[in-house]
Amino acid sequence: MIKDAQGKGVKGPIQANPGWVGAEGMQRLAKLREKLREKELDTLLVTGEQNRRYLSGFTGSAGALVITADAAVLITDFRYIEQATGQAPHFQIRRHDDFLQTLEEVLNEHSCQRVGFESDIVTYAQYTKWRERLGQIEWVAAPGLVEELRMIKTDDELDQMEKAAAIADIAWEELLPQMKPGVTERDLALELEFLMRRKGADGLAFDIILAAGPNGALPHAVPGDRPLQTGDLVVMDFGARYGGYCSDMTRTVVIGEACQHTRTLYSIVLEAQLAAVAAVKPGKTGIEVDNVARELIIQAGYGEQFGHGLGHGVGLAVHEEPRLSPKGETVLQPGMAVTVEPGIYVPGFGGVRIEDLVVVTETGCRILTNSTKEMLELGQA
Ligand code: GLY
Ligand code: MN
Ligand code: MN
Numbered sequence: 403m404i405k406d407a408q409g410k411g412v413k414g415p416i417q418a419n420p421g422w423v424g425a426e427g428m429q430r431l432a433k434l435r436e437k438l439r440e441k442e443l444d445t446l447l448v449t450g451e452q453n454r455r456y457l458s459g460f461t462g463s464a465g466a467l468v469i470t471a472d473a474a475v476l477i478t479d480f481r482y483i484e485q486a487t488g489q490a491p492h493f494q495i496r497r498h499d500d501f502l503q504t505l506e507e508v509l510n511e512h513s514c515q516r517v518g519f520e521s522d523i524v525t526y527a528q529y530t531k532w533r534e535r536l537g538q539i540e541w542v543a544a545p546g547l548v549e550e551l552r553m554i555k556t557d558d559e560l561d562q563m564e565k566a567a568a569i570a571d572i573a574w575e576e577l578l579p580q581m582k583p584g585v586t587e588r589d590l591a592l593e594l595e596f597l598m599r600r601k602g603a604d605g606l607a608f609d610i611i612l613a614a615g616p617n618g619a620l621p622h623a624v625p626g627d628r629p630l631q632t633g634d635l636v637v638m639d640f641g642a643r644y645g646g647y648c649s650d651m652t653r654t655v656v657i658g659e660a661c662q663h664t665r666t667l668y669s670i671v672l673e674a675q676l677a678a679v680a681a682v683k684p685g686k687t688g689i690e691v692d693n694v695a696r697e698l699i700i701q702a703g704y705g706e707q708f709g710h711g712l713g714h715g716v717g718l719a720v721h722e723e724p725r726l727s728p729k730g731e732t733v734l735q736p737g738m739a740v741t742v743e744p745g746i747y748v749p750g751f752g753g754v755r756i757e758d759l760v761v762v763t764e765t766g767c768r769i770l771t772n773s774t775k776e777m778l779e780l781g782q783a
């Protein structure tokens with residue numbers, strides 16, 4: 403069983419949040435305050451669940467942070483007071499019975515006037531209500547401020563992600579002997595989920611994609627009742643969540659012996675994946691890395707069948723910045739964690755996708771996914 407970050411074992415509802423510890427948490431607040439100064443905001447109201455967790459350490463599902471130059475307040479309700487007090491020691495915890503009333507009190511106490519809000523997360527209904535009730539405040543759209551900080555992971559965050567990736571690797575290896583003709587996609591997905599949780603995952607990073615034969619041509623297929631058949635390509639895309647952090651990997655295997663078409667598809671995707679991983683370096687843009695894989699797949703004649711981006715950032719969310727895609731302008735920096743996942747999808751036949759989670763280092767990248775990428779032919783008598 404994998405233990406918590408301190409190696410002390412037992413997890414409970416008020417455990418210190420391993421992705422957020424003392425000095426590091428304070429640094430996150432300091433960096434955010436710098437951004438507030440740049441944007442001439444005196445306050446940021448943070449309501450997004452992952453942003454809230456990232457800044458405060460609080461893992462509850464409801465609450466808001468009010469961050470000013472010298473105050474950090476967490477407003478939540480009765481259900482979470484004890485938990486918030488334990489998890490967010492650097493925040494003043496305020497209980498609310500009426501959120502807007504308490505928010506107004508807190509904003510007044512700290513003389514907040516120009517208040518940024520996460521315009522990419524807040525709903526129109528919330529925004530309208532805030533403006534109606536707190537009309538004296540100048541509400542300023544401030545999207546992506548915390549997300550920008552979240553792009554660069556600290557060693558402690560990477561530890562969580564490495565464990566999440568290791569859980570997925572081990573679970574997959576244990577699933578392989580069960581992959582034979584007759585077993586359904588749904589049963590295999592269920593078993594894979596069970597194995598990951600059994601190995602210590604908090605839960606799934608996202609719903610498992612496990613698609614056999616022609617279903618594999620749907621990049622985001624939902625596992626169904628189709629039994630595996632000899633000759634199928636089976637795409638398995640899954641990840642564990644550990645300490646709040648996600649992993650994300652895909653492997654594609656063959657049931658029985660691979661035909662020539664299958665071998666060709668697999669070798670093109672593998673070559674593109676290896677080349678793209680080798681291209682991940684600080685200073686490169688997402689566009690440049692995407693293009694390495696895309697060019698190889700285009701040259702092989704399957705450009706139209708690779709219709710998605712090469713990869714994406716991973717962290718508290720399974721999909722976050724930066725993007726490795728034809729639109730991914732962000733320049734890679736050490737500490738960014740991204741996926742590299744080219745694929746080819748042939749309607750009526752099937753798909754191949756191979757995905758690793760990697761971390762950008764000073765000189766290139768470190769691969770967190772350790773499962774083999776050889777083409778496995780499984781379930782043969
Ligand atoms: N779960 C879809 C992906 O790999 O991004
Ligand atoms: Mn994936
Ligand atoms: Mn992915």
